[in-house]
Amino acid sequence: xxxxxxxxxxxIELDEGxxxxxxxxxxxxxxxxxxxxxxxxxxxxxxxxxxEGQLGHEEIYLVLRGRARFTVDGDDHELGPGQLVFVRDxxxxxxxxxxxxxxxxxxxxxxxxxxxEVSVWEAMFAAVPAMREERWDxxxxxxxxxxxxxxxxxxxxxxxxxxxxxxxRHQDALLHLQRSIELDPRYKDYAAKDSxxxxxxxxxxxxxx
Amino acid sequence: xxxGYEILSLxxxxxxxxxxxxxxxxxxLRRRLGFRPFGLNCWTAQHAGGTIIQRHYERDGxxxxxxxxxxxxxxxxxxxxxDAPAGTLVHAPPGTLREATxxxxxxxxxxxxxxxxxxxxxxxxxxxAIAFSRxxxxxxDAARDAIDGVLERHPGTWQGAYNAACFEALYGDRDTxxxxxxxxxxxxxxxxxxxxxxxxDFAGMRDDPRWQELFG
Numbered sequence: 001x002x003x004x005x006x007x008x009x010x011x012i013e014l015d016e017g018x019x020x021x022x023x024x025x026x027x028x029x030x031x032x033x034x035x036x037x038x039x040x041x042x043x044x045x046x047x048x049x050x051x052e053g054q055l056g057h058e059e060i061y062l063v064l065r066g067r068a069r070f071t072v073d074g075d076d077h078e079l080g081p082g083q084l085v086f087v088r089d090x091x092x093x094x095x096x097x098x099x100x101x102x103x104x105x106x107x108x109x110x111x112x113x114x115x116x117e118v119s120v121w122e123a124m125f126a127a128v129p130a131m132r133e134e135r136w137d138x139x140x141x142x143x144x145x146x147x148x149x150x151x152x153x154x155x156x157x158x159x160x161x162x163x164x165x166x167x168x169r170h171q172d173a174l175l176h177l178q179r180s181i182e183l184d185p186r187y188k189d190y191a192a193k194d195s196x197x198x199x200x201x202x203x204x205x206x207x208x209x
Numbered sequence: 210x211x212x213g214y215e216i217l218s219l220x221x222x223x224x225x226x227x228x229x230x231x232x233x234x235x236x237x238l239r240r241r242l243g244f245r246p247f248g249l250n251c252w253t254a255q256h257a258g259g260t261i262i263q264r265h266y267e268r269d270g271x272x273x274x275x276x277x278x279x280x281x282x283x284x285x286x287x288x289x290x291x292d293a294p295a296g297t298l299v300h301a302p303p304g305t306l307r308e309a310t311x312x313x314x315x316x317x318x319x320x321x322x323x324x325x326x327x328x329x330x331x332x333x334x335x336x337x338a339i340a341f342s343r344x345x346x347x348x349x350d351a352a353r354d355a356i357d358g359v360l361e362r363h364p365g366t367w368q369g370a371y372n373a374a375c376f377e378a379l380y381g382d383r384d385t386x387x388x389x390x391x392x393x394x395x396x397x398x399x400x401x402x403x404x405x406x407x408x409x410d411f412a413g414m415r416d417d418p419r420w421q422e423l424f425g
Contacts, residue, residue, distance in 0.1 A: 002286050003299040023274070027300035031272040031323040032247040058246055062219075062319070064278060064296060072214045082219045082279060082317070086242045089213030104296065106276060108321060110246030115326050 002027075006036050006064065006104055012125055017044035020125050023106075024118070032116050033057070036064070037105045039098035046105050049095030052087070055119060059087045059109035061096065066103025070096040120146055120156045127163070136167025154184035162196035173197070174205045181207055215242060219251055219278065219317060225342035226255055233260050235338050238319070239331070247323035248331065251278070254311035261318055264308035267301065269332075273322035275299040275309070280316025282309040333363045337372045349380045367396035375410040386411075387419045394423055 009021040021036035023029070039046045046068050052059055061070065062084040070077045070085050073092045077085065078099065087094050096105065110116050123146030130138040143160040150156060157180035164173035177197070180187045188207045191197055200206055222236040236251035238244070248271070254261040261282055267273060275284075277297045284293045285308045286301060293299060293309070301307045309318065323329045336359040344352035356373050363369050374389035390411075393401045402424050405411055414420055 002289065002301070003284070003291060003293065003297060005294070006296045006298060023298060027274070027298070029272060029274060029300065030325040032274075032321055034274060034321060058244060060242070060244065060249070062278070064276070077216050079216070083216065084219070085214060085216050086244060087214045088243070092213045094214075106319075108247075108249065110323075110329075112245035113328050115328050116247070116323065 006106075009036065011038070012128055013040050014048070014125065014128065016048050017041070018046050018048060021104075022122065022126065025122055025126065030116065030118070033107075033109045033119065035107050035122075037107065039101065039103055042098065042101040044098060045095065046098040046103055047094065047096035047107070049093060051093050052090035052109070056090050056111045057109040058090070058112060059094075059107060061085050061087075061094075062106045062108070064104040064106050066098065066100035068096040068098050068100075068103050068105060070094065118146075118149060120150050120153045122146070123156065124159050127159075131163065134166070136163055139163045140167060140169070152183055154180040154187060157183070158187050158190070161191075162194065165197050165200050168199075170200045170203060173200055174203060177207065178205065217242065222251060224253070225339050226345075227263075227338070228341065228345065230255055231259050233263055235335070235342070236317070237335060237339065240335060245329065247321060247329045249319070249321050250335070252318045252320060254316060257311055257314040259311055260308070261311045261316060262307060262309035262320070264306065266306055267303050267322070270303045270324045271322040272303055272325055273301045273307070273320060275301065275307070276319040276321075278317045278319050280311060280313040282316055282318060283312050284309045333359045333366070333369055333372075337376075341376065344376065344380050352376070352380070365396065367393040367401055370396065371401055371404065375408065378410045378414060383414060383417065386414065387417070387423075390423060 006021060009026055012020040014020060017040050019038045019040055021038060023034045023036050037046050047061055063079045063081055065081055067080045070079055072085055072087060072094045123142050127139040127142040140163045143156060143163060147156055157176045161173045161177035177191055192208055222238060222241055225235040227233055234253045234255060238251050239249040252261050277293045277295050279295055282293045284291055284299055286299060287305050336355055340352040340355040356376055360369050360373060370389045370393035374386045377386035377389060
């Protein structure tokens, strides 16, 4: 598909109240990061509160339609169609709530001086509908596809382990959880308190068991 | 407002019309913001029905996404022709024919682009487009300074020398134009010959014996 209207893209509603409209993933763009966001209801979040400290991305948020109140580094700015905020400093906290129900925000970003790599959070967001409906095979497939491109990404391995534990693939879950902890030891503490692993916590090989 | 972020309206961007009444108007966004990860510009037309995205292919390998931010455009992509109201996203892989006209006055298209698997390095075409637009508006000296700067930053490309030749042919002297053309042919004679053969910028130079020496 070479063209689409932003209203016709998939709608992935996230718990934080915003709806991810996957632009990059829809077209399989590989040269830069681009996504759109719409609200789940008037007054809801439209850009998740976050920093880009981990990814090091410069980001632009452009209002295509409607109005949104952006909060960047503690400052509020109401923006309308054709207005944007460019967040140069990845460490700045940013987010936005919608002021109109039909607002659309386009987000563009990447890391200066480096070839673009697909961010692993996209696969995790894409798997949310399948997770909600407990379609574990599909959720696992979406994670495995991303893992083929980013095999040493601990967050992806950890999430995949969660899906496998819930889906009854206990040995795969243990292996992927162990690997995520090898790459980032913080996941050991997360796993100990994560109800997704209830079915495998007493298994030999579960970290700390 | 901290130095770590900036608020901007697209209406605040500078506008650089192309060479004819039908040429697109460049609204340089990446340069304005100092955005570094990939190429980013806005385009508008000089009038309803005017060209907003010039017919081209991106044969050098840029993958592009066009976003109709405001108004409505008539797009051609490959062999497909379609209506593109505000909110339309158009994905153009490298080598694909693309062009668009503004179906409404005030239409704005955002164009994002970069090569897959490579860190972004701004190409000199933006500098040339702005320099030529400034020269057309009468600021030839500033335009020449800008072109000299581009040649210093991007030495050894045929496109740089070729554009400098065009500039001198239009606004400078014929001897300097031939010197730039000669340098361009030393880098890529075939491509320069192909473009120069139909380039109106050189209309006054083709009866010069040096033209025959270069392309005869």
